[in-house]
Amino acid sequence: MSVAQTISRVQSWRPKFGPIWLAAPALAFVAVFLLWPMARLIGLSIQDADTAAFTLDHYQKLVDTPVYSRILGITFRISVLTAFFSVLLGYPLASWLASLPSHKRNKWLFLVLLPFWTSYLVKTFAWMIMLGDKGLINSILTGTGMAEDSLSLMYNELGVLIGMVHAMMPLAILTMVPVMANVDNRLSLAAGSMGARRSQRFWLIEFPLTMPGVAAGGLLTFITSLGFFIVPAYLGGRGQTMLAQIIIMQVQQLVNWAFAAVLSVMLVAAALVAIWFYDRLFGLSTLTSASSTSGKKHGQWLRFLAQKVLSLLAWLSSPFDRLGQSTSERRPFKFAYVLIIFVFLLAPAMIVLPLAFTSDRTLAFPPPGYSLRWFEFYFNSPIWISATIRSFGVAFATAIVATCLGGLAALALARSDSRYGKAIFALMLAPMIVPRIVIAVGLFYLMAQIGLVASNIGLIIGHTLLAVPFTFITIGAVLKGYDWRLNDAAATLGAGRITVLRLITLPLLRGGIISAALFAFVTSFDELTIALFISGGLKSTLPKQMWDDMYLQLNPTLAAVSVVVLVIVTLLLIAAQKVQKK
Amino acid sequence: MTDTNAKIRIDGLSKNYGDFTALQPTHLDIPRGELLTLLGPSGSGKTTLLQMVSGLTPATSGRLWIDGADWTGRALHERGMGLVFQHYALFPHMTVAENVAFPLKMRKLPDVDVKRRVAETLEKVQLDAFAHRFPRELSGGQQQRVALARCFVFRPEIILMDEPLGALDKALRETMQLEIRRLHREFETTLIYVTHDQEEALVLSDRICVMNHARVEQVGTPHQIYSDPETLFAATFIGHSNILKGRIDGVANNGLTRIATGSGNFVGRMGARDTEAGEHALIVRPEQLRLGSANGEGMNEVTARLRDIVYIGSDNRLILSLPDGTEFNARQDPANVSGLNVGDEIKVHWPIEAGRIVS
Amino acid sequence: MTKTPFKSLNRRSLLATGAAALAVPMLGRKANAQVTSLTVADPGGPFAQGYRKAFYDPFAKETGIEIVSVARDAEPTAQFKSIVETDSYIWDVCTLTLSARLILEQQDLLDPLNLDPALTSDFMSGAAHSNFLGIDVYSSVFAYNSEAVGKPPSNWAEYWDVENFPGRRALRKNPIDTLEQALMADGVAAADLYPLDVDRAFAKLDEIKDKVSVWWTGGAQTSQLLQSGEVDMTTGWNARLQAAIDSGAPAQIVWNQGLYSIEGWGLPKGGPKADAAREFVAFCARPEQQALFTDDLSYGPTNLRAYDFIDPERAKVLTTAPQNLEGMTLADEAWWQENRAEMAERFELWLLT
Incomplete structure (x- = not known):
């Protein structure tokens, strides 16, 4: 076959519509299972429950009843504090990680991913054991005489913040590290050569350059925090009720859909306001790119203000320049800090591990003796085993569906410079941005109508919705580094489209695709919020079963199950890392 | 080492990373106002040396003296040296003007002075129109000019440049070389310039320090190094060289050295720091070769086969094959070449003083 | 957006439609003339275990009808409705609380049980209805840590009295039970509780508001609170508190002024296996069967004659043992049915201010 023939054949294979259509399945999926339910929720919130007439009564109730504005305020406050402390405390660790060579x-x-993928239930449960009045930390403090009386670490705002910052800090770190790693550390050296001291180098050069990462971390932790209900329910006191708890109560106990919809709209509005601010300041596209230099240009006054503030900070921190300056290679303070944060991140898992092997019937720590009885109980319990099997099945299906949908959408964006690109991008990330609890409520409403409540398919749809942004981003990232000329090269050598896909594209993208699938798997395997609504009590997944257990009977089975989950997640993460390395 | 006029005295600086030696103990005096080039291939230790002078890397041993004072352990930000990097190291979040103002602000100059000097300097590098752009909105050459402006603006007495033009294309590089020469003269700084490009070194330098395998091979003016290479490496790294390997075969009556090679015996000048033992090589620059038989004394002559004639612009290059297979290059005016055909046996000769024997 | 769906799909019925579809594969069972199995929905967990031993296995042995048990939601009213309305009987029998019974009865979703009155002659009052057979009785009481508390409170007034009865306390973060407890603490007699004097209850709650260390949300939490020593006394459901005691916590339950409620069987209206289901419910009325579940569950049997078959030691921790039942009152589900949403809102506000 001549070259000319080959080329003409290659051209004749061009589809009649552009590659942007590859995004169609994912977009349709998001539209049907996210946008439509959201629209329905908004509809519900402005309709009379019985006559379906337009009404603002439900919003009127929100305004008239002081309790809801108060809870909205509390939710906002806790979320802001959580985002603030997650970023603040996580920043030094992230910067340390970014300074390491990539294999290290x-x-x-x-060690950051592990607590990130540990279920909120397990983490909360472990904090309950540690923070109590007679808990581990207080026993140590009073036992060593460091504190005279037990400190109130739990059942108050402090407890909620500890639990939430612990849950959110990995997310903040994971968001900040790529941005920090991309910052050219030679810039700081250059500034040093121009006479900048340590404090000036940090505040005037390093910090502003990592700002997009800091902001993205803050945004994601804030939005995720908005939808929390486990941590405030178990670690909070009477003043820490968050909106998600009230939404669950409205739906499950009071069956007041209209009002649940109003509260959901409030949550989404809060998230959108945060995103709007972020977009104005940094540009949304920085959310997923690791670059610190792209993004928005700012008005003069804003830059001026920022520079003044940073100069002030540099001046304020200049007295500390001497700390660790003499030993530039070893920084004992930083090292100690990194160690402390790692202990904080891993402590819950460390607590759960020995409890799973306790011989006692209680959750006393340390265990009075060791046995395998709770694992035995787990493996002999048909309820737990069926929940485990269901979780595996649902997660497996989710991994496949989400990888296909997200992968095709990423392919569409990579191969097309359509003007809809930005909109598609935003839509694909939407499931990550809308608080989970709202997605769950909206899906529940939809699925109840189409008969998918308490079905495996309903669970798979819900989990796929949550996993799609992950697979989309992961595969999109590998596609960025993919050399499309290879496809043309293969085509001129006589390979058809399918052959190119099978022999060239897929093998080269394999690592990204597999790790996307693994992340989707873990997302589903660990998911509670959707399961809480969709499982309908009949199709319990493992996290749902754990939630029920935490409500019905707190015993070491929960610790044993946690360890099983932990082991599975660990193995998957190791697999993901192995695959990414190749 | 008693030259107290040295602005910079490198007194045995060395750098080891574990077992790996990045730079052997090195001694170097750099007088005030000189533009010294560190020239060598990658891994030769030139950047390591520069970084130890700048304070970016601590030295394993040795001392650094500036104006007679020991600067070895001084902190980076206290050295007040100007640094220009290959990657420019422009702060992406600051405008051009802000970048250039940065070192002045670090020195707490009053705002009025900062503004004035930034404007002056930007004008000098012809970037005054770009003051409020961000680095990413500039071309590579413009970015490099910002880097230069940012360095010169605070009038450092010492400027260190690490392959600053490496990322630019050839034409732009040549313009910038002249620019650097001009700025250097105008500001009367002492400048150390790292490069692996011999042409650049020849254009820029007052003196060149040729480095290889973590040590200094030769220091001298461009002319000295070109005409009197002290080592085979220096000879081959700077300019084209024809190399004839052989053994020393005693001293000729005119005080020059005889060398026996596979293509015959020749005479040449012995390198400054060479002994007679071991393998040696005779170096002849291509432009020294003349066609035809030698008529008269003081010439080396050899018969060679013409393998190819390559047109290279102003000259033609003749590629010759010596009897033992060594390849020789000769540069000739195109007028001399007419009538020669590939495959011809021809004679070439060169003055004996033009040949240099190194080990 | 069309209007009609919201007319027909308000509130619970919404869930109904959903759950309906999942049941479609089960429809074939309706055709079975000879009943070989019944699907029974229970609260799951330890209940499934206790009921299997007391009812499911013995019933299968006696009649040959196998019992398949599934776990149901805390308030299965929505599922019930969907089962009946869509004619998809995924459950033949289901446990209901008295409050659920009330809702289902109002909507006419329950089949009559047609029980022989003789069967329920020894039942406690309020346990046997024409469409509901109470099986177990749970009670909202309080327990204290007998090691930490030197002088334990013996009623709600004393529980409220933090001066004379010191110790860290917990209350439920929910108005249900808590309002009644506050009123009893304020001296309202058990018989005069309903309708609740809400203002008075909240006024009484104000007194103790800042002295409550923990506001618990889930039953399991109360076991944990006692076990870990987090609090010295807590309110809770007797079985959860008993679980802590069984695990070795040095705690004591105070039954006095407890509020009890009853859980039992109900049949979805028009079920295809209604006769077999009725047979099963009647079987569960037997005292000797009821006695069996008390081995695993510390709930009281409704058939008081079951105590003939229960070890007196065990009887001490069961709700319906005469000495325990004596000081207790039946919670009024109808009142809560009416006022729940409003109370939930007011209680949240009260907590936050």
């Missing part, structure tokens, strides 16, 4: 960084990042 990945190993340490694993």
Whole structure:
């Protein structure tokens, strides 16, 4: 076959519509299972429950009843504080991780990923054991005489913040590390050569350059925090009720859909306001790109203000320049800090581990003796085993569906410079941005109508919705580095489109695709909020079963199950890392 | 080492990373106002040396003296040296003017002075129109000019440049070389310039320090190094060289050295720091070769086969094959070449003083 | 957006439609003339265990009808409605609380049980209805840590008295039970509780508001609170408190002024296996069967004659043992049915201010 023939054949294979259509399945999916339910929720919130007439009564109730504005305020306050402390405390660790060579960084990042993928239930449960009045920390403090009386670490705002910052800090770190790693550390050296001291180098050069990462971390932790209900329910006191708890109560106990919809709209509005601010300041596209230099240009006054503030900070922190300056290679303070944060991140898992092997019937720590009885109980319990099997099945299906949908959408964006690109991008990330609890309520409403409540398919749809942004981003990232000329090269050598896909594109993208699938798997395997609504009590997943157990009977089975989950998640994460390395 | 006029005295600086030696102990005096080039291939230790002078890397041993004072352990930000990097190291979040103002602000100059000097300097590098752009909105050459402006603006007495033009294309590089020469003269700074490009070194330098394998091979003016290479490496790294390997075969009556090679015996000048033992090589620059038989004394002559004639613009290059297979290059005016055909046996000769024997 | 769906799909019925579809594969069972199995929905967990031993297995042995048990939601009213309305009987029998019974009865979703009155002659009052057979009785009481509390409170007034009865306390973060407890603490007699004097209850709650260390949300939490020593006394459901005691916590339950409620079987209206289901419910009325579940569950049997078959030691921790039942009152589900949403809102506001 001549070259000319080959080329004409290649051209004749061009589809009649552009590659942008590859995004169609994912977009349709998001539209049907996210946008439509959202629209329905908004509809519900402005309709009379019985006559379906337009009414603002429900919003009127929100305004008239002081309790809801108060809870909205509390939710906002806790979310802001959580985002603030997650970023603040996570920043030094992230910067330390970013300074490591990449093979070492990945190993340490694993220790951040592990608590990130540990279920909120397990983490909360472990904090309950640690923070109590007679808990581990107080026993140590009073036992060593460091505190005379037990400190109130739990059942108050402090407890909620500890639990939430612990849950959110990995997210903040994981968002900040790529941005920080991309900052050219030679810039700081250059500034030093121009006479900048340590404090000036940090505040005038390093910090502004990592700002997009800081902001993205803050935004994601804030939005995720808005939808929390486990932590405030178990670690909070009477003043820490968050909106998600009230939404669950409205739906499950009071069956007041209209009002649940109003509260959901409030949550989404809060998230959108945060995103609007972020977009104005940094540009949305910085959310997923690791670059610190792209993004928005700002008005003069804003830059001026920022520079003044940073100069002030540099001046304020200049007295500390001497700390660790003499030993530039070893920084004992930083090292100690990194160690403390890692202990904080891993403490819950460390607590759960020995409890799973306790011989006692209680959750006393440390365990009075060790046995395998709770694992035995778990493996002999048909309820737990069926929940485990269902979780595996649902997660497996989710991984496949989400990888296909997200992968095709990423392919569409990579191969097309359509003007709809930005909109598609935003839509694909929407499931990450809308608080989970709202997605769950909206889906529940939809699925109840189409008969998918208490079905595996309903669970798979819900989990796929949550996992799609992850797969989309992961595969999109690998596609960025993919050399499309290879496809043309293969085509001129006589390979058809399918052959190119099978022999060239897929093998080269394999690592990204597999790790996307693994992340989707873990997302589903660990998911509670959707399961809480969709499982309908009949199709319990493992996290749902754990939630029920936490409500019905707190015993070491929960610790044993947690360890099983932890082991599975760990193995998957190791697999993901192995695959990414190749 | 008693030259107290040295602005910079490098007194045995060395750098080891574990077992790996990045730079052997090195001694170097750089007088005030000189533009010294560190020239060598990658891994030769030139950047390591520069970084130890700048304070970016601590030295394993040795001392650094500036104006007679020991600067070895001084902190980076206290050295007040100007640094220009290959990657420019422009702050992406600051405008051009802000970048240039940065070192002045670090020195707490009053705002009025900062503004004035930034404007002056930007004008000098012809970037005054771009003051409020961000680095990413500039071309590579413009970015490099910002880097230069940012360095010169605070009038450092010492400027260190690490392959600053490496990322630019050839034409732009040549313009910038002249620009650097001009700025250097105008500000009367002492400048150390790292490069692996011999042409650049020849254009820029007052003196060149040729480096290889973590040590200094030769220091001298461009002319000295070109005409009197002290080592085979220096000879081959700067300019084209024809190399004839052989053994020393005693001293000729005119005080020059005889060398026996596979293509015959020749005479040449012995390198400054060479012994007679071991393998040696005779170096002849291509432009020294003349066609035809030698008529008279003081010439080396050899018969060679013409393998190819390559047109290279102003000259033609003749590629010759010596009897033992060594390849020789000769540069000739195109007028001399007419009538020669590939495959011809021809004679070439060169003055004996033009040949240099190194080990 | 069309209007009609919201007319027909308000509130619970919404869920109904959803759950309906999942049941479609089960429809074939309706055709079975000879009943070989019944699907029974229970609260799951330890209940499934206790009921299997007391009712499911013995019933299968006696009649040959196998019992398949599934776990149901805390308030299965929505599922019930969907089962009946869509004619998809995924459950043949289901446990209901008295409050659920009330809702379902109002909507006419329950089949009559047609029980022989003789069967329920020894039942406690309020346990046997024409469409509901109470099986177990749970009670909202309080327990204290007998090691930490030197002088334990013996009623709600004393529980409220933090001066004379010191110790860290917990209350439920929910108005249900808590309002009644506040009123009893304020001296309202158990018989005069309903309708609740809400203002008075909140006024009484104000007194103790800042002295409550923990506001618990889930039953399991109360076991944990006692076990870990987090609090010295807590309110809770007797079985959860008993679980802590069984695990070795040095705690004591105070039954006095407890509020009890009853859980039992109900049949979805028009079920295809209604006769077999009725047979099963009647079987569960037997005292010797009821006695069996008390081995695993510390809930009281409704058939008081079951105590003939229960070890007196065990009887001490069961709700319906005469000595315990004596000081207790039946919670009024109808009142809560009416006022729940409003109370939930007011209680949240009260907590936050």
